[in-house]
Amino acid sequence: MRVDLSWIDYLIMIIYFIFVLGIGWFLRKFMKNANAFLEAGRSMPAWVAGLAFISTNLGALEVMGMTGSGMKYGMLTTHFYWIGAIPAMIFLALFMMPFYYGSKARSVPEFLKLRYDEKTRGLNAILFALMTVLASGISMYALALLMENVLGWDFNLSLWISALIVLGYTYLGGLSSAIYNEVLQFFIIVIGLLPLVFLALKDVGGWIGLKAQLAPIAISKGYAADAYTSTWMYSGHASANPLGVEWFGILFGLGFVLSFGYWCTNFLIVQRAFAAESKAAARKVPLIGALPKMFIPFLIIVPGIIALALSHDPGKGFVIPADPGGGLNYNLTIIMLLKQYLPTGVLGLGITALLASFMSGMAGNVSAFNTVWTYDIYQSYIRPRTSDEEGDGKHYLKVGRIATVFGILLSIASAYIASKFGNIMDFLQTIFSLINAPLFAVIFLGMFWKRTTGHAAFTGLLLGFLLALLHHGLTIPAGATSLVKGGWIATLHTYPVEMAQNFWTAIIAFGVSTTVTIGLTFLTKQKKSDEELTGLVYSLTPRTIVDKDLPWYQRPVGLAILVSVIFLVLTILFW
Amino acid sequence: MVDIRIPIGLMFTIIGTLITIFGFVTISNTEMYHKSLGINVNIIMGILMLIFGLIMLFYALWKKKKA
Numbered sequence: 001m002r003v004d005l006s007w008i009d010y011l012i013m014i015i016y017f018i019f020v021l022g023i024g025w026f027l028r029k030f031m032k033n034a035n036a037f038l039e040a041g042r043s044m045p046a047w048v049a050g051l052a053f054i055s056t057n058l059g060a061l062e063v064m065g066m067t068g069s070g071m072k073y074g075m076l077t078t079h080f081y082w083i084g085a086i087p088a089m090i091f092l093a094l095f096m097m098p099f100y101y102g103s104k105a106r107s108v109p110e111f112l113k114l115r116y117d118e119k120t121r122g123l124n125a126i127l128f129a130l131m132t133v134l135a136s137g138i139s140m141y142a143l144a145l146l147m148e149n150v151l152g153w154d155f156n157l158s159l160w161i162s163a164l165i166v167l168g169y170t171y172l173g174g175l176s177s178a179i180y181n182e183v184l185q186f187f188i189i190v191i192g193l194l195p196l197v198f199l200a201l202k203d204v205g206g207w208i209g210l211k212a213q214l215a216p217i218a219i220s221k222g223y224a225a226d227a228y229t230s231t232w233m234y235s236g237h238a239s240a241n242p243l244g245v246e247w248f249g250i251l252f253g254l255g256f257v258l259s260f261g262y263w264c265t266n267f268l269i270v271q272r273a274f275a276a277e278s279k280a281a282a283r284k285v286p287l288i289g290a291l292p293k294m295f296i297p298f299l300i301i302v303p304g305i306i307a308l309a310l311s312h313d314p315g316k317g318f319v320i321p322a323d324p325g326g327g328l329n330y331n332l333t334i335i336m337l338l339k340q341y342l343p344t345g346v347l348g349l350g351i352t353a354l355l356a357s358f359m360s361g362m363a364g365n366v367s368a369f370n371t372v373w374t375y376d377i378y379q380s381y382i383r384p385r386t387s388d389e390e391g392d393g394k395h396y397l398k399v400g401r402i403a404t405v406f407g408i409l410l411s412i413a414s415a416y417i418a419s420k421f422g423n424i425m426d427f428l429q430t431i432f433s434l435i436n437a438p439l440f441a442v443i444f445l446g447m448f449w450k451r452t453t454g455h456a457a458f459t460g461l462l463l464g465f466l467l468a469l470l471h472h473g474l475t476i477p478a479g480a481t482s483l484v485k486g487g488w489i490a491t492l493h494t495y496p497v498e499m500a501q502n503f504w505t506a507i508i509a510f511g512v513s514t515t516v517t518i519g520l521t522f523l524t525k526q527k528k529s530d531e532e533l534t535g536l537v538y539s540l541t542p543r544t545i546v547d548k549d550l551p552w553y554q555r556p557v558g559l560a561i562l563v564s565v566i567f568l569v570l571t572i573l574f575w
Numbered sequence: 576m577v578d579i580r581i582p583i584g585l586m587f588t589i590i591g592t593l594i595t596i597f598g599f600v601t602i603s604n605t606e607m608y609h610k611s612l613g614i615n616v617n618i619i620m621g622i623l624m625l626i627f628g629l630i631m632l633f634y635a636l637w638k639k640k641k642a
Contacts (some may be wrong), residue, residue, distance in 0.1 A: 008597050012590055019586045026577055048579055180579045187583060191624060195616045203612060343607045345597045345617040349590070 003150050003339045009348025016188065016352050017165060020359065023184070024169030024177040033393030037174035037400050038371045039106055040275040044176075048183055049281070050288025053272040054296075055182035058189060059361020060354060061139045063300055064146075067337070068330030070304020071311075071320070074214070074228030075574055076243040077304070078297040082231075083255040086290055086567045088263035090560050093286040095538075096264055097273060099447050101282040102535045106274070107368075108267040108443075109376040115446045115536045117454035117527075118380070123461060124439060125376035128267060129369055131432035133407060136365035137414025138425055142331070143358045144415065150335050151351070159415055162355070166362050167408045171401055175275055175371070178363040182272075185356035186292070192346075192353025193299050199341040200306040213309040218242075228305060231574050244497035253503025257510040261436035265443055268368040280556070287559040294566055300334070307333050310340070325481075365411070370403040378403075427484045431469060437506045438464025438513035445517050450537040454527065456520035464513025471508045477501045580635035587628030595621030 031037045044052075069077040105111035109128065113121035140159060147158035169177045204210045207229075215225035227234050227241055234240040235247040245253070263269060263286070273285035310318035318340055323329035338350040378399055379385060385392055418425040441464060442457045476487035477498035486501060495501040534540045552558030598617030601607055608615055 008593070011593065015586065015590055015593075019582055023577075023579075023582055026582075180577070180582075183579050184583050184586065187587070187627075191587075191620070191627070194623075195611075195620050199611050199614070199616065341611055343610050343616065345594050345601075346611075346620050349594070349620065 002152060003335065003347070003351075005151060005348060005351065006344045008345055009351065012345075012348040013352050013355065016356065019184065020165060020181050021168050021172075023180050024172035027173030027177045027180070030176065031172070031174055031397065033390075034374065034396030034400055035393060036176070037397050038367075038374060040175040040179060042275060043277050044179060044272075044275045044281075046276055046281040046284040047288055048179060049272045049276045049285045051186045051292070052179040052182035053269060053285050053289035054293050055186040055189070055360045056272060056364030057269060057293075057361075058186070058296070058357050059139055059364070060143050060358035062361065063189070063354065063357045064142070064331045064334055066297075066300045067304040067307070067334040068332075070301035071307045071330055071333050072304075073242045074305050074308070075231050075301070076235075076241055077301045078231055078570075078574065079243075079250055079254055081293060081297045081301070082567060082571060083250065084259045085263060085293055086563060087255060088259040089286040089290045089293070090563060091260065092264045092270070092273075093283050093556055094560055096443075096447060097283045097286070098279060099536055099538070099541065100270065101274065101276070101279045102541070106375050107372050108265060108270060108439075109372055111443070111536075112446075112457070113376075113380075115528075115533070116442075116452075116457045120442070120454055120458045120461060121376060121380070123458065124435070125372050127432065127435050129372050129377065131429075131435065132268065132365040132369040132372075133410045134414055134425065134428055134432060136362045136369075136407075136411040138418050138429060139358060139361055140411055141415040141418040141425075143355075145419075146332075146335065146354075150332070155419075159412065162358065163362075163408050163412050166359050166366060167405065170363050170366050170370075171404050174400065174404075175271070175367045178367040179272060179275060181363060182360045185360040188349075188356040189353045189360075190292075190299060192349045192356070193303075195346050196303055196337055196341055196350060197299055200303050200310075200337060203341070204306050204309055210306060210309055213313070214305070217308065217312050228308065229574075231571065233575055238496055238500065243499060245500050245503060249500055249503045253500075253507050257437050257440070257506040258503065260444075261440040261506065261510070265436055265439045267372065268364050271364075271368050271371065283556040284554075284559060287556060287563055290563045291566070294563075294570060303337050304333050307337055316340075362411070366404060366407050369407040370400050373403040373407070374400045423482055423484045430472065430484070434465055434468040434472070434505065434509055437468070437509035441510050441513040442517055445514070445521075447536070448538050449521075450530070450533055450539055451526055452517060452521050453524045455524045456517045459520055460513040460517030463516045464509045467512045468505050468509035471505050472501075475501055475504075578635045578639070580631045584628045584631030584633075584635060587624045588632065589628075591621050591624030591626075591628050593621070595625060597621070 035041055066077060066080065100111060103111055103114055105114055109121045109125035112124055140163060143162060144155050144159040147153040148155040169181055204213060211226060211229050214228045218225055218227040223240065223242060224234055232247065235250055238244050238246045273282045276282035276285050310316045311320060318336065320328045320330065320336055321332055338347060342350050374396055379396065414425065438461050442461050445452045446457060472486050473489035474487065475493040475495060476491050477485055477495045480486065485498060530540055594617050598615050598621050601617065602615060
C-alpha cells in the first residue's frame with residue numbers, strides 16, 4: 001500500500017507549508033490584544049468566515065472517514081451532508097445567530113453564563129476543553145499513522161512537524177490566522193481532490209456506468225439493485241439499505257438531534273461565525289458555508305462509492321488493505337484511490353489536500369480551545385478582569401498564546417496515548433460526543449423560552465449527558481467485540497448497526513435533557529430579570545430589520561431560500 | 576487587515592505554473608500517465624490552478640485600486 005512521492009510532490013507540499021506559515025507571520029503584528037488574537041477582532045467578511053466554517057469541519061478524519069463510509073454505505077452517506085447538516089445550518093443562521101452574536105458572548109460557554117449561570121458555563125467549558133484536545137490528539141495520531149504506513153515517513157517526525165506547523169501559524173496569528181488558512185485549505189482540498197473524482201468517474205463510465213457496476217454488488221448483498229446509489233428510497237426498513245437505519249432514525253436522530261447539536265452548539269464551528277464583522281455577516285456565515293457543503297459529497301463520497309465498484313472488478317487491481325481486526329481498513333480508501341489514479345505532480349497536490357484537511361481541523365480545535373480556556377476558565381476562575389482594560393487585553397493575549405502552546409502539547413500527548421491505548425481514546429471520544437445533544441436542548445430552550453432557569457438548564461445538561469452514557473453502557477451494536485462500542489454495564493438491547501445505536505443515544509440525551517429542563521423550570525425560580533435577558537431570548541429582543549435595501553442574495557433569508565432550493569433539488573435528484 | 580485573496584492567488588499561481596511546466600516536461604511519458612487513463616492531468620490541473628490563482632490576484636488588486 002506504499003505510495004511513492006517524487007521531488008515535485010514534496011515541492012508542492014513545501015510551497016503549501018511556506019504559505020500557511022507565511023499567513024501567520026504576516027498577521028502577527030495585528031495581534032495587539034486578546035480580542036484580536038482570540039476573536040479575530042470580529043472583523044471577518046462573511047464569505048471568509050463562511051468558507052472557514054465549512055473548512056474546519058473538513059478535518060482529515062472527516063475526509064478519510066466519509067470516503068470510507070461512501071464505500072460502505074454508498075450514497076446514503078450523503079445524509080451526513082444534506083439532511084444531517086443543511087436544515088441545522090439554516091436554523092443556526094436565521095434563528096440562533098442573532099442571539100449568539102447579539103449577546104456579545106465570546107464563546108458558547110459564555111453564552112450559557114449570560115443566559116443562565118456560572119455553573120452551567122463551567123460544566124460546558126470544562127467538558128468542551130477536554131473534548132477538543134482529545135479530538136485533535138486522535139486526528140493527529142491517525143494522520144501520523146497514515147504518513148508512516150503509506151508514505152514511509154517516521155511516525156514521531158510527522159506527528160511533531162504537523163503539530164508544529166499548526167502551532168506556528170495559530171501562535172503567531174491566532175483565530176485570524178486559523179480562519180485565513182482555513183480558506184486557503186478549503187481551496188486546496190477542493191482542487192487537490194478534483195482530478196481524483198474526474199478520473200475515477202471517467203474510469204467507471206460515469207454515473208450511469210457506476211450504477212450498472214454497483215447493481216450486481218447490491219443484489220449479492222441482498223439489497224435492491226440501486227441501493228448504493230439512492231438516499232431515501234430504501235429507508236423504509238433498516239435492513240433494506242446498506243446504512244442499516246430506517247427513515248425515522250435518519251430524519252430525527254441524524255437530521256435533528258445529532259445535526260442540530262453539532263452545527264448549532266459546537267463552539268469549534270460556531271466560533272467562525274462569531275468572528276464575522278457584523279450581525280448581518282454572522283447570519284450569512286453558515287449559509288455561505290452551506291453552499292459548498294452540499295457539493296462536498298461529490299468530492300469525497302462519490303469516490304468512495306467508485307472504490308466499492310473498483311474493489312469488485314479484478315481487472316483494476318484495486319485493493320483496500322485490511323486492518324488488524326481482519327476487516328477492511330476503510331479509512332485508507334481515499335489514499336488508495338489517490339494512488340490508483342494520480343500521477344506524480346497532481347499526486348503531491350492530493351496528499352497536500354489531505355494534509356490541509358488535517359490542519360484545518362486541528363487549527364479549529366486549537367483556536368476554540370485557547371478561547372474557552374482563556375475566557376471561560378482562566379478569566380472566570382483564576383484571574384478575573386481588572387479595571388485596567390488595556391493591561392488586561394495584553395495579559396489575556398499572553399495567556400491565549402500560552403494556552404495555544406499547551407493545547408498543542410496536550411494534543412500531542414493524547415496522540416501518544418491513542419497510539420498506546422487506542423480503545424480508551426475511542427471510548428472517551430464517544431463519551432464527549434454525548435455533550436452536544438443536551439447542549440442543543442438547553443441553548444434552544446434558553447433562546448426561545450424566557451422562563452427557562454439556570455438550575456433547570458444545569459440539571460438538564462448533566463442528566464441528559466449521564467443518561468446517554470447509561471444508554472451507551474446498556475446497549476451494543478450487533479457484532480461488537482469490545483466494550484468501547486457499548487454494553488459495559490450490561491446488555492439490555494442489541495442494535496443492528498453501530499450507527500443506529502449512536503442515533504438513539506443522541507435522541508435519548510436530547511429527550512432527557514429537554515424534559516428535565518422544562519420540568520425543573522416550573523419548579524425553580526427565574527433569577528434573571530427581563531432586562532438581563534434582552535438580546536438573549538427571542539421574545540425579549542426587539543426585531544430590527546436592517547437589510548431591507550440589500551439585493552436578495554445579500555440577505556440571510558434570500559440566501560436561506562437559495563440553499564433550501566438546492567438542498568431539495570439534490571435530495572429529489574438522488575432520492 | 577490583509578486580503579486573503581492575495582496569498583491564495585499567489586500560491587495557486589506558483590503551484591499551477593509548476594505543475595503545468597512539469598506536465599509539459601513529462602508529456603511523452605506515457606507510462607506515467609497510464610494511471611490517469613492516458614490523460615495528462617498535470618497540464619489540465621496546472622492550467623486550471625493558474626487561472627484560479629490569477630483570477631484571485633486580479634480581483635484582489637482590482638478591489639484595492641478601487642478603494
